[in-house]
Amino acid sequence: xxxxxxxxxxxxxxxxxxxxxxxxxxxxxxxxxxxxxxxxxxxxxxxxxxxxxxxxxxxxxxxxxxxxxxxxxxxxxxxxxxxxxxxxxxxxxxxxxxxxxxxxxxxxxxxxxxxxxxxxxxxxxxxxxxxxxxxxxxxxxxxxxxxxxxxxxxxxxxxxxxxxxxxxxxxxxxxxxxxxxxxxxxxxxxxxxxxxxxxxxxxxxxxxxxxxxxxxxxxxxxxxxxxxxxxxxxxxxxxxxxxxxxxxxxxxxxxxxxxxxxxxxxxxxxxxxxxxxxxxxxxxxxxxxxxxxxxxxxxxxxxxxxxxxxxxxxxxxxxxxxxxxxxxxxxxxxxxxxxxxxxxxxxxxxxxxxxxxxxxxxxxxxxxxxxxxxxxxxxxxxxxxxxxxxxxxxxxxxxxxxxxxxx
Numbered sequence: 001x002x003x004x005x006x007x008x009x010x011x012x013x014x015x016x017x018x019x020x021x022x023x024x025x026x027x028x029x030x031x032x033x034x035x036x037x038x039x040x041x042x043x044x045x046x047x048x049x050x051x052x053x054x055x056x057x058x059x060x061x062x063x064x065x066x067x068x069x070x071x072x073x074x075x076x077x078x079x080x081x082x083x084x085x086x087x088x089x090x091x092x093x094x095x096x097x098x099x100x101x102x103x104x105x106x107x108x109x110x111x112x113x114x115x116x117x118x119x120x121x122x123x124x125x126x127x128x129x130x131x132x133x134x135x136x137x138x139x140x141x142x143x144x145x146x147x148x149x150x151x152x153x154x155x156x157x158x159x160x161x162x163x164x165x166x167x168x169x170x171x172x173x174x175x176x177x178x179x180x181x182x183x184x185x186x187x188x189x190x191x192x193x194x195x196x197x198x199x200x201x202x203x204x205x206x207x208x209x210x211x212x213x214x215x216x217x218x219x220x221x222x223x224x225x226x227x228x229x230x231x232x233x234x235x236x237x238x239x240x241x242x243x244x245x246x247x248x249x250x251x252x253x254x255x256x257x258x259x260x261x262x263x264x265x266x267x268x269x270x271x272x273x274x275x276x277x278x279x280x281x282x283x284x285x286x287x288x289x290x291x292x293x294x295x296x297x298x299x300x301x302x303x304x305x306x307x308x309x310x311x312x313x314x315x316x317x318x319x320x321x322x323x324x325x326x327x328x329x330x331x332x333x334x335x336x337x338x339x340x341x342x343x344x345x346x347x348x349x350x351x352x353x354x355x356x357x358x359x360x361x362x363x364x365x366x367x368x369x370x371x372x373x374x375x376x377x378x379x380x381x382x383x384x385x386x387x388x389x390x391x392x393x394x395x396x397x398x399x400x401x402x403x404x405x406x407x
Contacts, residue, residue: 001088001195001349004035017094020101020311023199027090034084041077045070090198092316093346099320102310108323109310114294115303117327122388126330127379128261131157133390134407136382137262149251149259149266153378156407160381160394161269161374163401165244168271168371171296177242177273182222184245185213190225193350195317195343204250219243220368223274227353232364234357238277238285242371245270262375263335271371273340278355282342282365289340289369290322296371297337299397302380303327305334317343324370326380337376340369 007014011032015025052066095101100109131137136157142150153161169179188207191197191214196205206215216222223243232239251264258264273292277285290306297304309321318341325334345363348354354361385393392407399405 001346002091002093003349004031004088007031007088007091008035014091014094017311018091020095021092021314021316022103022312023090023092023316027087031084031087031091034080034087038077038080038084041073041080045073045077048073089192089195089350092199092314093195093319093344095311095314096320096342096344099314100308100310101312103312104310105313107310108313109308111306111308111322113303113305114298115301115327117303118329118384120329120386124329124383125386125390126261127263127382130382130386130390130392131261134392136160136378136407139261149264151262151265153262156402157378159402160378160398160407163394163398164372164374164377165269165271166401167299167397168242168244168296171299172240172242172271172273172292172371175240175292176238177240179242179244180219180223180226182216182219182226182243182245184216184219184222184248185211186216186222186225188212188214190228190351191216191221193228194221194224194347195350196221199316201316203252206248206250215248216245217249218247218270218368218370219245219272220274223272224347224366224368225351227276228351230353231361232276232353232355234278234355237355237364238275238281241274243272243274245272261379263379265375269374271374273369273371275367276348276353276355276364277367278357279345279362279365282344282367285365285367286320286340286342289367293324293338293340293369293371297324297326300377300381300395302337302384304337315341317341317346319344319346326376328380328383329386330379330383335376337380338370338373340367342367 011028015028018028019025048066048070052063055063135155138152138154142152205217223241246267247270248267251266273289275285304324304326307323307325314321321339321341323336324338326337328335343366345365347366348363353364355364381395382392394402394405
């Protein structure tokens with residue numbers, strides 16, 4: 001959520017940034033209209049209260065008249081404030097100055113590429129075929145039990161997942177990340193505070209109205225509210241967490257190759273990084289998260305490209321975002337594997353998370369980045385490390401966790 005004073009002082013700037021994220025700029029005008037109305041009502045109420053406080057006991061008639069006026073105006077103010085908040089949360093976080101203005105993913109920029117794409121001397125198999133034959137993935141029985149877009153991960157598929165989690169745990173704890181297994185159900189208001197329910201985001205979520213809870217689509221959504229309503233000491237920042245959890249997404253609107261295997265499923269496991277920082281360290285922390293993501297993929301020796309999102313492909317909370325797209329031989333193209341976003345103080349304002357530096361209190365900045373999206377990383381390993389006879393070589397960095405070199 002943006003500071004209302006910032007919106008008042010920079011209406012044209014906020015309108016432009018809202019338009020650049022493909023959101024309705026009329027929201028900004030409506031926010032300013034309601035904000036003006038709120039301030040007018042507040043001034044009326046404060047004037048009446050001040051007048052009432054100056055009355056003597058003899059002014060009973062006038063006191064009753066003021067009481068009636070307040071009884072009418074105070075509920076009006078409360079309703080205006082509710083409507084104002086509902087609109088303010090719909091204004092997206094402005095893109096950072098270095099982010100390109102663009103409409104959609106077609107205008108994203110490839111920043112760099114790493115790794116050599118392997119040339120196979122045989123017809124490559126995709127992960128679904130490899131996984132079924134090697135007893136790592138069972139789609140058919142999962143469909144019988146749970147429906148489409150689910151999978152059983154079995155045998156060496158599970159061992160490979162545990163190896164990835166152990167690699168992430170070993171790597172990230174050395175960098176100061178605190179491991180956490182967060183809850184996967186969070187309150188609806190906490191999900192809204194993270195900025196993921198507006199602009200159609202709720203369409204991808206499993207929301208339980210009866211319980212006022214939402215299943216997380218990534219563990220960052222449960223880690224961000226961890227310190228809601230709290231104040232950090234300046235010397236305790238950055239605070240970094242490594243979350244490992246199961247995640248849930250409806251994946252509405254996907255079709256074709258994306259629905260085959262475990263590329264886009266409703267349930268998957270993920271290792272996530274999350275940072276709380278001081279504003280002046282925010283950009284540096286974002287580069288740190290990006291570098292860490294690249295280190296993890298380079299350790300697996302998987303070819304990838306770094307893509308910088310344009311404004312129209314950022315999503316509401318992010319001011320800047322990078323995707324790391326891994327090369328998938330089974331699809332003969334790069335596909336998103338991890339991402340990292342800077343959300344500035346957008347989420348912290350909603351969650352009321354601050355830090356204290358001497359006598360001054362400020363909102364922290366929040367950032368997130370994927371360690372490993374397990375399912376997609378398994379796909380990248382299986383397809384890039386497949387052999388002619390349908391086996392899978394295990395990346396050297398993972399062999400110590402599994403105890404063998406080939407599946």
